[in-house]
Every structure is written in C-alpha cells, then in structure tokens.
Amino acid sequence: MIGIVSYGAYIPKYRIKPSQIAHAWGRDASEVENSLGVYEKAVASVDEDAITLSIESAYKALINGNIDPKNIGAITIGSESHPYAVKPSSTIVAGILGMGNDYLAADLEFACKAGTAGIQLMSGLVQSGKAKYVLAIGSDVAQSKPSDVLEYTAGSASAAFILGKKNIIAKLIDFTSFSSDTPDFWRKDNEKFPSHAGRFTGEPAYFAHVIGASEALLKKINLKPSNFKYAVFHMPNAKFPKTVSKKLGFSKEQMEPGFVVPYIGNPYSGSSMVGLAATLDIAKPKDKIFVCSYGSGAGADAFVFEVTPEIKAYQKSMKDTVTSQIKNKEYIDYSLIAKNILTKYRI
Amino acid sequence: MKIKIKGTGITKFGELWSQSLESLASDAALDAIKDSGLEKNQIEAVYVANMIYGKTANQDQLGALIASNLGIKGASLRVEAACASGGLAVHLATQAIMAQSYKNVLVVGVEKMTDVGISEITSALMGAGSESERKAGLTFPGLYALMAKSHMAKYGTTKKHLAAVSVKNHYHASMNEKAQFPFEITEEKALNSPEICSPFTLFDASPITDGAAAVILSSDLTSGSTNNVYITGSAVASDTVDLAARDSLLELRATKEASVKALKQAGVEIKDIDIAEVHDCFTIAEILAMEDLGFCKKGEGGDFIKKGITRLGGKMPVNTSGGLKACGHPVAATGLKQIIEIADQIRGRAGKRQAEGINCGLAHNVGGSGATVVVHIIQS
Amino acid sequence: MTKPAEIWREHKKLHSYLGKQGKLLVWTKILVAPVGFEHQTPYFVGIVILDGERMPVQIVDADEKQLKPNQKVEVVIRKIGKAKSEDVIEYGIKVKPI
Numbered sequence: 058m059i060g061i062v063s064y065g066a067y068i069p070k071y072r073i074k075p076s077q078i079a080h081a082w083g084r085d086a087s088e089v090e091n092s093l094g095v096y097e098k099a100v101a102s103v104d105e106d107a108i109t110l111s112i113e114s115a116y117k118a119l120i121n122g123n124i125d126p127k128n129i130g131a132i133t134i135g136s137e138s139h140p141y142a143v144k145p146s147s148t149i150v151a152g153i154l155g156m157g158n159d160y161l162a163a164d165l166e167f168a169c170k171a172g173t174a175g176i177q178l179m180s181g182l183v184q185s186g187k188a189k190y191v192l193a194i195g196s197d198v199a200q201s202k203p204s205d206v207l208e209y210t211a212g213s214a215s216a217a218f219i220l221g222k223k224n225i226i227a228k229l230i231d232f233t234s235f236s237s238d239t240p241d242f243w244r245k246d247n248e249k250f251p252s253h254a255g256r257f258t259g260e261p262a263y264f265a266h267v268i269g270a271s272e273a274l275l276k277k278i279n280l281k282p283s284n285f286k287y288a289v290f291h292m293p294n295a296k297f298p299k300t301v302s303k304k305l306g307f308s309k310e311q312m313e314p315g316f317v318v319p320y321i322g323n324p325y326s327g328s329s330m331v332g333l334a335a336t337l338d339i340a341k342p343k344d345k346i347f348v349c350s351y352g353s354g355a356g357a358d359a360f361v362f363e364v365t366p367e368i369k370a371y372q373k374s375m376k377d378t379v380t381s382q383i384k385n386k387e388y389i390d391y392s393l394i395a396k397n398i399l400t401k402y403r404i
Numbered sequence: 405m406k407i408k409i410k411g412t413g414i415t416k417f418g419e420l421w422s423q424s425l426e427s428l429a430s431d432a433a434l435d436a437i438k439d440s441g442l443e444k445n446q447i448e449a450v451y452v453a454n455m456i457y458g459k460t461a462n463q464d465q466l467g468a469l470i471a472s473n474l475g476i477k478g479a480s481l482r483v484e485a486a487c488a489s490g491g492l493a494v495h496l497a498t499q500a501i502m503a504q505s506y507k508n509v510l511v512v513g514v515e516k517m518t519d520v521g522i523s524e525i526t527s528a529l530m531g532a533g534s535e536s537e538r539k540a541g542l543t544f545p546g547l548y549a550l551m552a553k554s555h556m557a558k559y560g561t562t563k564k565h566l567a568a569v570s571v572k573n574h575y576h577a578s579m580n581e582k583a584q585f586p587f588e589i590t591e592e593k594a595l596n597s598p599e600i601c602s603p604f605t606l607f608d609a610s611p612i613t614d615g616a617a618a619v620i621l622s623s624d625l626t627s628g629s630t631n632n633v634y635i636t637g638s639a640v641a642s643d644t645v646d647l648a649a650r651d652s653l654l655e656l657r658a659t660k661e662a663s664v665k666a667l668k669q670a671g672v673e674i675k676d677i678d679i680a681e682v683h684d685c686f687t688i689a690e691i692l693a694m695e696d697l698g699f700c701k702k703g704e705g706g707d708f709i710k711k712g713i714t715r716l717g718g719k720m721p722v723n724t725s726g727g728l729k730a731c732g733h734p735v736a737a738t739g740l741k742q743i744i745e746i747a748d749q750i751r752g753r754a755g756k757r758q759a760e761g762i763n764c765g766l767a768h769n770v771g772g773s774g775a776t777v778v779v780h781i782i783q784s
Numbered sequence: 785m786t787k788p789a790e791i792w793r794e795h796k797k798l799h800s801y802l803g804k805q806g807k808l809l810v811w812t813k814i815l816v817a818p819v820g821f822e823h824q825t826p827y828f829v830g831i832v833i834l835d836g837e838r839m840p841v842q843i844v845d846a847d848e849k850q851l852k853p854n855q856k857v858e859v860v861i862r863k864i865g866k867a868k869s870e871d872v873i874e875y876g877i878k879v880k881p882i
Contacts, residue, residue, distance in 0.1 A: 070845050102844060103824055104862040109875065112861050116802055153861060155799040235849055303863065387847065400823050400866060527818035538842040539864050539876055541814060542829045543822040549812035550831060557810075557853065635877040648831045648838040653810065 059183045060225035061362065062190065063122025063371070066334040068115035068321055068382040070316055071100040072387045075209045081202045081391040089209050094295025097386075098322025100393055101198045101213035103400045107136040108233055110215035110327075111150045118192070118217040119154065121375040122224075126154045130188025131161040131179050135171025135326045138198045142246060150194070161188075167243060169291055170352030172326040173193065176218060177232050183220050190221045197325035202250035203398060210294050212322025216330035226368040227337060227346070230361040231278050235270035253353075254354035262355050263293065267301050270357035271349050275305075276340035278361060282306040285361075286344035289328070289332035291351040292318035307347070314339050319397040320325040320383045333362075379384040406670050407498050407635045408557060409782070410508070410622040411440025412734030412744040417615035417732030418584040425457055425516035429470045432616035432737075433512050435473075437703035438618040440508075447620065448506040449479035453493035453513035453736040455486055456528040460520050470512060480590050483736075486532035487685060489513065490615035490739020491640075491778030494619065496607070498638040501623045508624070513741075515734035529735075532772030534646040542743045545601040545609055546688060547647050547773040550721070552603055552688035554653040558703065563603055567689040570607045570729055572715050577726025578618055578756030579716075579756035584732030607689045615730035615742035619747075633651035633747045637670030639663075639782030645775040654703075659696035663768070670764075670781035674698040677781075678762045679720065679749050681742035683770040684727040693768055697779075716757055724749065724757045739769035739778065746782045786871045794876065801859045801877050805876055806834035808855040808881070812845060820865035832879055845880040858882045 074097045077379015079086035090096065101110065111134050119126055134147045147162035161182075179191035196215030201207035220229065241262035244251040254262075267290060275281065282288070288307040290298040295318050302312055307377040315332030324331060329350035336346055343363055349359040413435025415428050415778045423431075427451070437444060450471035458464050467480035475727040483493040490513035497509040517525055530537065537547065555561045571591055577583035620636070641661035644650055651657065669672060673698065682697065684690035691705035699720065700708040708714070714722035725731045725745040728738055746765030748754045767780040811830030814821075821827070828843040828851065843851065844862060857879035864876040 090814045102862070104842075104844065104864075104878070106863060106873075108873075109860075109862050111800075120803065144872075149795070152795055153802070155802075218873070387845075396823055433804065434865075522816065523822060525821045527814060527820075528816055534840075537840045538818075539874075540828060540829050540842050541817060541865070543814055543816065543818055544839045545816070546812050546814050546829055550810045553810050553812060599813075600816050646840070648840050653831075669850075 058228050058259040059180055059220055059222050060228040062138065062219045062221040062225055063118045063124060064216065064218045064334050064337060065111055065114040065117025066214065066379050067117070068099050068214045068379070069101045069105060070385055070387055071102065072097040072386045073100050073389055073394065077390050078208055083321050093209055094319055095210050095322050096319050098210060098212040099214055099324065100389060102398065103396050105198060106140050107138045107196040107198055108140055108146045108149050110198065110213065110301065111146065111194045111217065112153055114196070114215040115150060115154055115192060115194055115217040117377060118219050122219055124190060124219060126390050127157040129156050129190045129192050131162055131164050131191040133165050133175030133179060133192045133235050134196060135165040135167065135168065135175050137168060137325050138195050140202055142318060166288060167356060168352035168354050169328055170324045170350040170356060170358050172323070172330045173350040173358040176220065176359050177234060180220060180229060183222060190219050191219050193220065195326035195330040197327050200251055207253065210323045213326045214321055214324035214327040215329050218330065220327065223243060224367055225365055226371045227362040227364050229365055231274065232358065232360045233270055233274040233277060234356060234358045235266050235273060236356035239355035241355055258353070263297050263351050266355050266357035267349050267351050268304060269361040271305050274359040274361065278359070284345055285311060285339065285347045287311050287314060287336045288313035288347040288363055289329050289336055290330065291329045292316070295319055317379065317383065331379060337368070338372065338380065340368060341363045341384045342368060373379050405502065405638065406497065406625060407501055408622045408625050409635060409719055409747050410442065411620040411742070413427070413439060414582055414617040414619065414741060414744055415615050416582050417613050417734055419465065419518045420614040421518070423614060425514055426470065428516065428614060428616035429512050429731040430473055431513040432514070432618040433474055433510055433533065436495040436510065436618040438536035442508060442620060444474065444476050447476050447478065447508050447510050449500065449509045450474070450476055451481055451483060451493045451497050451509060451511045453483045453489035453511070453739065454515060455484055455489050455700055455735045456531070457516060459528050459531065460524065461569055476510070480674045485776040486771035487683065487735050488739060488769045488771030488776040488778050489736035491780065492739070492776065494739060494743060494780065495638045495640055495778055497621045498635055499713065500695055501621060508620060508622045510618060510620050511740065512618040513737035513739055515736050516614050517612045517734060518614050523545060523667050536646065543601065545604055548686040549601045550647065550686055551653050551692065555688060555691065556603070558654060561691065563595060563709060564591065564634060565691065566608050567591045568710045569684060569687040569690045570594045572709065573723050573727035574730040576724045577717055577730030580726050580731060583726040583730055584611055585730045587782040604686060610728035611684050613734045615732060615734035615737045617737045617742060619740060622751070623765055632784055633750045634783055635780055636783045637666035639653050639665035639669060640776065640778050641665070642689050643775050647773045656692055656770065658774055658777035659693060659768065662777045663697045666781050667778040670783065672764060672781060674763050677720065677766045679724065679746060679759055679765040680722045680768065681725060681745050682722055682768040684723060684729050685733060685770070689770065690723070690727065697766065697768060705711050716759060721759045724754065724759060742769060743780055743782060750782065750784045786867060787876050788872045791874050798861060798875065798877065804834045804859045805856055805882070808830050808832050808843065808851065808857050809853065811851050814875070823866055834859065840875070842878045843880065844878045845856050849879045856882050
C-alpha cells in the first residue's frame with residue numbers, strides 16, 4: 058500500500074481584499090464578495106514565482122517527513138504559471154532541494170489539476186518499486202486579466218506531497234480521472250492573461266467533470282459520501298465546491314477544514330492540494346478523505362485517502378499548518394498587484 | 405619623498421552636456437601643462453584615472469587614447485580603484501618618479517557620468533562593491549547608510565551631525581567657481597530633502613558629476629616659479645571589498661593604515677596638518693575620516709565638525725573645495741581635485757576660500773566602501 | 785546581465801542555506817534602485833549573520849517596525865533582480881524576519 062509520507066504547504070503572507078481591487082477599478086466590492094464568497098486572497102511578492110513557492114512547500118515536506126532529498130526518485134510540478142515555457146521548473150526546484158541527479162523530473166500543465174495529476178502519474182513508480190519516494194507539487198502565482206472578475210479570486214499558494222511505501226500517514230486507497238476536450242478556460246502561449254467562457258465554465262465544465270470523476274470513483278470502490286470524514290474539492294470560488302458537494306451528497310461539515318478559498322482565494326494548481334494539506338493537519342487515524350480536483354480544458358482527478366495512526370506523531374512535529382499560515386498575514390493595496398503585473402508581463 | 409607638483413589644471417565640475425570624456429580630459433591636461441611651463445615632449449608618461457567609462461561607453465585603453473589626443477608620445481596607462489582611482493594614479497606616478505623611470509608624469513583623472521540614466525549609474529557604481537552586495541540590491545549609498553546607522557547606534561551621532569557636514573561643504577563650495585553646487589544650504593534644507601536610503605536624504609550624498617582634473621608631477625625640484633609645492637607622502641592601504649567581511653562597520657581600517665604610512669613618509673604628525681581634503685562621498689564618510697585619520701577620537705567625529713573646527717576660518721579647514729558633496733564627484737577626478745585644492749591653498753591661489761598659514765595638507769581618497777584608501781601629504 | 789554558467793554555479797550553493805536562521809545586524813531602506821531592482825522599491829537590505837557567516841542580503845516580507853538590531857531571521861529563496869525577457873532567471877538567498 059502506498060500513500061502520503063509527508064506534505065508541506067506555503068501561503069504567501071500578503072492579502073488583498075476584494076474592496077481594494079474593486080476600488081482600483083471603480084467598482085462596488087460587496088456584490089463580488091457575496092457572489093464569489095472570497096473575503097481576501099493571498100498575493101505573492103514581486104520576487105516570488107511558482108518555483109520559489111514550490112521550494113517553500115517541498116522543503117517543508119522534506120523536513121516534516123525527515124526525508125533525504127536524494128531518495129526522491131521523481132518530481133513533478135503542476136502549474137499554470139511556470140516561469141519558463143521551455144526549461145523545467147522541476148529541475149530548478151530539485152537542484153535547490155538537493156535531490157542530486159538520480160531522479161525523473163517533468164513539468165505538468167493541466168490548468169488547476171496539474172498538481173494532482175502528478176500524484177496519479179507517479180504513484181505507479183512507488184507501487185512498482187522504481188522509486189522509494191516521489192514528490193508531487195502544485196504551485197501557482199495568480200494570473201488574471203486586470204479588471205476581469207477573475208482578479209477577485211486568482212490567488213497564490215503551493216502544496217507538496219511526498220508519496221512512499223513506508224511510514225505513510227495517509228494511504229492512497231484508489232483514484233480515477235475523468236477527462237474530455239472542453240474549452241472553458243485557456244491561455245495561448247503568447248498571451249499574457251487567461252480567457253474564460255463565462256457561464257460555460259459551470260455545468261459542462263466544472264460540474265460535469267467533478268461529478269464524472271467522483272461518481273466513477275465512489276462506484277469503483279463501492280463507498281458512499283457518508284463513509285467519508287472529510288471532502289476536498291477544487292475551489293475556484295466558494296460557490297462551485299459547495300454546490301457540487303451537495304449534488305454528490307457530501308456535507309458542509311465534511312468540507313470545512315479544507316475549505317480555504319474564502320481566505321486565500323484560488324491558487325489554481327495549489328487549490329485542492331492546499332485544501333488536502335489543511336485537512337490532514339487536523340485529521341485523525343482511520344478518517345477517510347475524498348479529494349476531487351478540477352482542471353479546465355478539462356478534467357477531474359478524484360482520490361480516496363485513509364489516515365493512518367502515523368498521523369499523530371506527524372502532526373505533533375510538523376511545522377507551519379495551513380491554518381497558521383492563513384493567520385500569518387499582512388494586508389496590502391493594489392500597488393503590489395500592479396508591481397507583480399509589471400514584473401511578470403514586462404509591461 | 406619629495407616630488408614637485410609642477411602644474412595643475414581642472415575643469416568645471418557639473419552636468420557638462422557639451423563636453424565629452426575626451427574633451428574634459430584634454431582641457432584639464434592642457435591647463436596643467438600650461439601651468440607647469442613644460443613642453444609636451446618633456447612629459448614622459450600619461451597616467452589616466454577612470455572608473456566607469458569602460459562600462460558605460462565600452463571604451464578601454466584610455467591611457468593611450470588620452471595621451472594620443474594630447475599629442476604626447478611615451479608611456480600611458482589607465483588606473484582603476486573605484487573612487488580612489490585618482491589618488492591611486494598619483495601614487496603610481498610618485499613611485500615611477502622615485503624609481504627614476506620618468507622625470508615628468510601627467511596624471512589625469514576624468515569621469516563622464518551624465519550620459520547615462522540614474523539606474524545605470526547606480527548599477528555602474530555598484531561595481532565598487534562585491535557580487536553578493538550587487539545581488540542583494542545593496543547600492544553604494546546603502547553601504548554607507550549601514551555604516552551611518554551603526555555609528556549612530558554606537559556613538560549617538562545624529563542626522564543633524566550628518567547635515568552639518570553638508571552645510572559646511574556647501575558654504576565652502578559657494579566660494580569655488582569650479583564647484584557643481586556653488587551655493588550655501590541650510591540645515592533645514594538638508595534634513596528635509598527626499599530620503600534616498602535610510603537615514604540618508606539627497607543632501608547626504610555626493611552628486612553625479614562630469615569633470616576632469618590633472619597634475620604634472622616632476623622629479624625636477626629646482627626649476628623655479630611660484631609653485632613650490634611637493635608631495636612628501638603617498639600611501640595606499642586595502643581592506644575587504646565586501647562590507648560584511650570587515651572587522652568593524654564603525655571605521656575604515658584602510659584609512660588608518662594609509663594615514664600612518666603617509667605621515668611617516670613625510671616625517672610629519674597629524675597635528676602638523678593645516679588643511680585636509682577628505683572623501684565625503686556621503687556625509688558619514690567625512691565624520692569617519694576625521695576619526696580614522698586621527699584628527700579626533702573614534703565616535704567624536706560628528707561633534708568635531710559641528711564645533712566649526714573644520715570650517716574655513718577654523719583651526720583646520722576640511723574640504724575647502726566643497727568636498728565631494730558640493731564641489732561634485734566625477735569619480736576618478738576627485739583624487740586629483742583634492743591634491744590640487746591643497747596645492748592651491750599652499751600656493752595662495754584659493755581665491756575667496758583661501759585659508760591662512762597653510763604649509764602642510766593631507767588628501768584622503770577612498771575606493772568604494774573603503775576597500776582602497778590613498779593618502780597623500782602635500783607640503784610647501 | 786545574467787550569465788547562464790555563472791547562475792548554474794551560484795544555484796548549486798543555495799541548497800546548503802535552506803532552513804538556516806540567523807540575526808540581522810544592521811539594515812537600510814533603499815529608495816533609489818539599480819537596474820533590475822527598480823520594481824522592488826522601496827526594499828530593505830542589511831547585513832545578517834548566519835551560522836557565523838556575515839553577508840549582505842535583501843530582507844523580504846518585513847514591516848519596517850519589525851526590523852530591530854539582532855532581529856531573528858530565516859533564509860528564503862527568491863528571485864534576484866529582474867531578468868530581461870531573453871535571460872535566465874537567477875534565484876538566490878534573501879531573509880525574512882521570524
């Protein structure tokens with residue numbers, strides 16, 4: 058049985074409220090806050106990017122699990138904001154983490170589910186004994202067109218999970234993936250900002266795939282939502298995950314510990330992974346956790362984890378829970394957003 | 405050591421849009437040659453001091469370039485030690501003369517800084533620091549700001565002490581028609597000007613300046629004229645380029661070492677110094693110089709200046725040229741300018757800012773945050 | 785400005801600094817920046833001591849009020865300066881107060 062051996066999450070310290078963004082564009086924030094359910098979002102500094110965010114969460118995963126980086130046999134980083142179009146983020150991160158040379162690295166892109174795709178892809182390497190540990194990271198630095206509604210939710214964060222066979226804190230019971238060619242949200246290579254298809258991003262996109270993957274997995278392992286202690290869904294805003302969990306038969310209480318979107322916004326590839334980290338921060342042995350991420354374009358990765366007794370010792374010694382990072386914040390105004398846009402897009 | 409300063413020449417310092425580096429160097433050099441009474445063919449070597457031109461204009465081999473512009477054949481070279489380039493070039497010339505390699509050497513310090521933008525200049529000047537300082541975005545003012553903060557924390561030096569340096573040097577510059585800023589300022593103006601780098605305001609920093617200054621040094625002590633002024637001590641000392649690697653942020657050890665060596669060579673003591681030109685790239689640097697050169701005790705530099713001892717009319721005027729702050733700081737020309745100011749004071753040519761009874765002066769030229777220091781003793 | 789081979793050498797040193805803690809000896813706030821740092825102003829730079837080694841570093845995620853002499857700091861890896869569009873990105877050591 059393979060599973061999660063350790064994990065880490067990183068949420069940048071700066072936060073901006075929708076009212077500050079609305080103020081920059083001469084709009085009213087309260088309507089936005091109500092419809093999207095985001096009170097504030099995490100904003101990365103001008104000198105942060107998906108690579109530096111990955112280093113933060115992956116380093117924590119290594120320390121928390123007391124794992125020698127040289128024993129990691131494969132690394133994937135899933136992101137929509139890889140700093141290079143050609144030059145892998147994963148080797149830069151691997152080099153700085155001290156992973157040596159004997160590893161497989163690949164950068165992944167699948168909108169917001171690129172991080173979880175790595176977990177599914179690399180699980181086989183551990184299962185077959187080809188790798189002792191594998192490191193899957195989901196990391197993004199918000200991208201949204203200034204003045205577009207996406208600006209209120211696009212956030213920054215990363216989460217890293219190390220999978221292995223020994224000393225696992227959560228067994229990876231099973232997983233499925235549900236994919237189709239659905240153009241709900243996209244960004245062509247030379248474009249600065251992503252585009253989206255408005256209301257088309259709902260039913261035929263997010264809901265169809267999350268429900269497709271979740272129902273398929275539940276059927277496959279013959280379990281019901283009530284068998285689970287917790288559930289984490291991809292959180293593009295507060296409404297979609299609440300609606301889909303209700304449709305599937307999960308409750309608000311199950312989603313609660315992993316429901317980070319009101320406080321950090323949507324960190325794309327980091328969203329469901331940070332939600333899972335937050336859930337593991339407080340989960341108890343034998344708890345079953347249901348996770349379903351969603352990536353535009355489109356696809357959904359569903360997982361079932363079961364927490365082991367090892368989690369107790371892990372929670373005692375681990376550093377920087379998601380909750381503590383959510384609390385460690387400083388409010389900023391639109392000026393940092395503007396600086397980030399200038400820096401990233403060389404305007 | 406006794407080397408004659410046979411001639412001097414200096415251009416106006418400032419934003420000299422219509423002057424190129426080469427025209428500035430030629431102007432200063434030709435004035436020095438004229439002052440010396442020598443023929444061009446009597447000059448055997450041309451030493452050119454310059455810091456940033458290679459970077460900003462991609463022009464190297466400045467020694468040969470400027471010598472040939474002047475029509476001088478013979479040896480030529482370029483010297484660089486950041487802001488100590490000028491003093492170092494003079495030092496090298498003294499050594500060559502003492503070794504009897506040359507009888508007459510023309511030393512020109514020249515800098516053209518206003519052709520490029522402020523960001524580029526800030527970057528170019530950071531060449532005086534270390535790579536780790538550049539990566540940290542630690543600018544040249546930043547380095548001295550760290551020293552100022554340390555001095556303020558340890559000795560209670562205040563922003564008013566810093567402003568006093570600026571006010572005094574502007575007062576001196578108001579009597580120097582070659583100065584970039586020939587006007588007085590008030591303490592209030594200095595304190596309220598825009599912050600550039602805590603705790604420094606704009607008036608704590610020397611400006612960006614174009615200019616050139618030249619001297620002719622000669623082993624011929626006899627050939628008469630009114631300019632009986634000699635270099636009797638010339639010493640250089642080094643320290644780490646990296647400020648973080650220094651033993652102390654409260655002093656420039658290289659200043660202490662170079663000063664001791666130069667005074668010994670000249671056979672004088674610090675109390676024999678009538679006048680000094682010190683390296684006030686930032687106001688704190690003048691305070692440190694008073695202490696490190698030995699004019700006052702460590703930590704008392706601020707008060708020493710505030711008392712007025714170093715103001716024209718006081719016991720030992722410092723920076724009657726206006727210093728780097730008010731006369732301007734065309735980097736590699738400064739070391740030459742300092743020596744020329746002292747020579748003029750000894751020769752009685754300092755016009756409205758002439759001090760009385762000047763026979764022995766000290767010039768103090770620093771590279772970067774103190775990695776190279778050159779001290780000269782000049783006497784009648 | 786950036787040289788790929790030089791960055792390659794420098795990146796290899798970063799691993800040994802991960803997780804290091806130290807203290808801030810002295811700092812300043814830079815308002816006039818050199819090329820590549822303009823977008824970061826105002827920013828803080830200081831001299832820190834990490835495991836006995838003194839070095840100049842940028843201080844990030846800091847509020848001016850937080851910065852005192854002997855302030856405890858921790859190493860973070862961030863982008864250095866601003867790479868031109870055709871250049872390789874340089875990552876390096878900065879510190880944040882803890």
